[in-house]
Amino acid sequence: MSKATSPEGPDLSAIARDLKADLGLTAPPVQISYMATPPHGAVPVSNSLPSVCSFFAAGGTRNLIAPRSAHGECEIGAYVMGISPEGALGGRLSSTVSWMEEKGYLAPGEAAHIPHNATAPEFVGYGPLGSLPTPPTVVMMFVRPRALMLVVEAAARAWPGSPAPPLLSRPMCSFVPVLLGGAHVVISVGCSGSRVYTEMGDDTMLVGIRADALRRFAKAVHEIRKSNDQVWDLNLERKLAARSMAGSPAGSGRSPSPS
Numbered sequence: 001m002s003k004a005t006s007p008e009g010p011d012l013s014a015i016a017r018d019l020k021a022d023l024g025l026t027a028p029p030v031q032i033s034y035m036a037t038p039p040h041g042a043v044p045v046s047n048s049l050p051s052v053c054s055f056f057a058a059g060g061t062r063n064l065i066a067p068r069s070a071h072g073e074c075e076i077g078a079y080v081m082g083i084s085p086e087g088a089l090g091g092r093l094s095s096t097v098s099w100m101e102e103k104g105y106l107a108p109g110e111a112a113h114i115p116h117n118a119t120a121p122e123f124v125g126y127g128p129l130g131s132l133p134t135p136p137t138v139v140m141m142f143v144r145p146r147a148l149m150l151v152v153e154a155a156a157r158a159w160p161g162s163p164a165p166p167l168l169s170r171p172m173c174s175f176v177p178v179l180l181g182g183a184h185v186v187i188s189v190g191c192s193g194s195r196v197y198t199e200m201g202d203d204t205m206l207v208g209i210r211a212d213a214l215r216r217f218a219k220a221v222h223e224i225r226k227s228n229d230q231v232w233d234l235n236l237e238r239k240l241a242a243r244s245m246a247g248s249p250a251g252s253g254r255s256p257s258p259s
Helices: 012-022 053-059 074-083 087-102 146-157 172-180 192-198 211-246
Strands: 031-033 065-067 123-128 138-143 183-188 204-212
Touching: 012 138, 012 211, 031 146, 053 065, 053 074, 053 123, 053 192, 065 087, 074 087, 074 172, 123 138, 138 146, 138 172, 146 183, 146 204, 146 211, 172 183, 172 192, 172 204, 204 211
Parallel strands: none
Antiparallel strands: 031 123, 031 138, 065 123, 138 204, 183 204
């Protein structure tokens, strides 16, 4: 499994504040930290959540340190994380995949191509970016369409000439192994299960950033947001002038929040 390093430079909490402001996020970026052992003094949760993406959502409001075993309720998410599909977990995974194929949700053989880690971490930390006593492995954000526009433009600014961020679908949790496989930034439209468990709005998507790409990405987002505000204002002035010339009612307003 690839290992991401902590971003250098500005404090993680400052990066979180900047991303939240520049992208108009309604919740802070969430860090996901893969660990061999829990941080000193941390008490891992003893109960499981119904899905791996439930941990993603919970990490937006509180800190959680979860052992590998706490992710076993979600057979698809456990497989994506790299937990070996053996015993009861393997039986549930096989049964779920068969049911999804029967219902037409998965095409026959599609499950074999779902991205997944080669091995699973012993512990995973979830929490608002900068709130955990351990560096992130990846960072995720729930964003809306205008913010997504800025994300795509920022990725092109940060890594010129590189392919656009990959667009992922089901399962949503697969964005983590795709990032650890080499992508700097990914976009996920989510999946039916993730939208149930995280309560993502219909106008919301997920953006994931590999931790060692975070500083460059956040800097590019800030630059892109400022330039977009200027372009927005220029085009708004031109639109108002055209309406005025035509004698039609004029609209007004500055560049809205990306949300």
